[in-house]
Amino acid sequence: MSALLSVQGLRVEIAQRHRVLTAVDDVSFDIAAGEILGVVGESGAGKSVTGTAVLGLLERPAYQAAGRILFDGRRIDTLDEDAMRALRGREIAAVFQDPLTSLDPLMTIGDQLVETMRTHLDLTQAEAVERAARLLAEVGIPAPRERLASYPHEMSGGMRQRVVLALAFCCEPRLIIADEPTTALDVSIQAQILDLLRAMCRERGTAVMLVTHDMGVIAEVTDHVAVMYAGRLVEVGPTRRLLAAAAHPYTRGLMASIPDMYRRDEELMQIPGSMPRLDAPVPGCAFHPRCPQALARCAGERPPSFTTGASQVACWLADPAGRSAA
Amino acid sequence: MSFVLGRLGQTVLVLLVAAFVSFSLFRYVGDPVNNMVGQSASLADREAMRAALGLDDAFILQFARFVGNALTGDFGMSYRFGQPVATLIAERFPATLELALISMLIATGLGVPLGVWTALNRDHWLSQVLLAASLIGVALPTFLIGIALILFFSVWLGWLPSFGRGEVVRIGGWTTGLLTVGGLRALVLPSITLGVFQLALILRLARAEMLEVMRADFIRFARARGLKPRAIQYRHALRNTLVPVVTMIGLQFGNVFAFSIIVETVFQWPGLGLLVIQAIQFADVPLLAAYLVLIALCFAVINLAVDLAYVAIDPRVRSGGGVRRTA
Structure with missing residues (x-):
């Protein structure tokens, strides 16, 4: 199966007055049609920047410095603004x-829904209104026809995120970039919105790149996971496998930091230290200063991505040559 | 509806306070009797005059009489001109209102589009030029602009008149210079002079607000929805910049109206400003008090109009939530 979205060697830089910072470096992953990929990592790991790059919405001083982004086999990172705009909201929401x-x-x-649909689809005003009402019903908004005339401030946060979902789905896109879609919501609402997102995607075969820092969300919704650290991918693989047996020490640390209600006496695990700042990059493996299993070579050599089973892991511990030597 | 009624109540209160302040302040400006009677008038003559004008009565009684008369449009007789104050003001009012209106039309009509344009084309050389020019516009004193314009367009080029209203047409009690070529030509220089500062101010505010709104999340989301740039800029961004810009335009309109004195002096414009200068020199209390009440009325009416504009622009005001800025 060829990938719907293929990001290859993506590098995003941020130009500052006297230097260039690297926000995302050498990031490669694929999303198949209908697949939900979770992109997880701490704040500042480059998750949102990656999503923004896929949407073609990077703004000065950030820019794509290297790599390719392919959508449905077609290169989209080199499209001009008009062609990209036509894709945005239509194919990639x-x-x-x-x-x-x-x-x-x-x-x-209602106007915002109609406006979006009529930008991309050949619909009359009446058809668009009709479709907007159906969408609102589908995202679980009561009295959808009346609600079309509501203003955002007349709705709760959860309701508004349902409207945002309706806006994302209104042109039947094939890919949705969901950037922390539940982070700003109450916990009780979060699950509803996630369920809705997953149900709508499954029904339509929409693929999702779900950016989050919440491992619970990853476990619940995603098919595959990409773990980012300091602008790089450290591990990519099927969600089940990562949850069961993560290969990268950072991923294992993230797993251990998920609160477990059956172990309430234990102190919550946390990874000591903090992620290097953009303006102070760490040589070698960026995680080695915090890594409990760091080897001597981790400080000097950046590990490439090794394939282990269905996963890719950027860690010397996963090096088949190293393992056989040890 | 209750919103409008509430605002009307506030307006009446504001007007009463303004009337009280203006009336009591000008009690201490000077003794008008000194100016009205000649040097040779006897003490008895002065006392008689005082009594005739009601200046001997208790302060509160004088104020009550002032308000009561004002409600019927009677602001008393001008000490200086010996004519009813209401007549004097009615004669001058159209000149000032037309001047203020035209200059604010120029300032708004150019300021908002230019501000928006400079915000959307930040790196264009013309943006930098306009911004620099707007700084100069804010900094230059009005009288200097007026004199420079007169020198250039009236003295050197001889294109436009340097003083007066030109030909005016009388419609009912209203004199207008908007219907004759001469009247319009006479309006050009003073209205530009009065409008330059406002233009610069509105341009800079519209630009700043537009830049701020263009950074907002909903604009980013609008881009992610693939909307066309024109739709994002005008349908979404511009409307969201309008609330503060309309507030500013309203306040500035009041200012233009109230402080057109300088421009009217430079251009010998037969408006209220010129009248008030003369009234101040003469301690013409009835005229000054009526003028201040009129200015307060203008501000109150403008504020009411601005509030109604909010209701039209922002649905959050309609539902009584007040204007909250979205980050």
């Missing part, structure tokens, strides 16, 4: 973190 600020406060949600 987005859901952002904060539903309270994602919607235009001065426009009814």
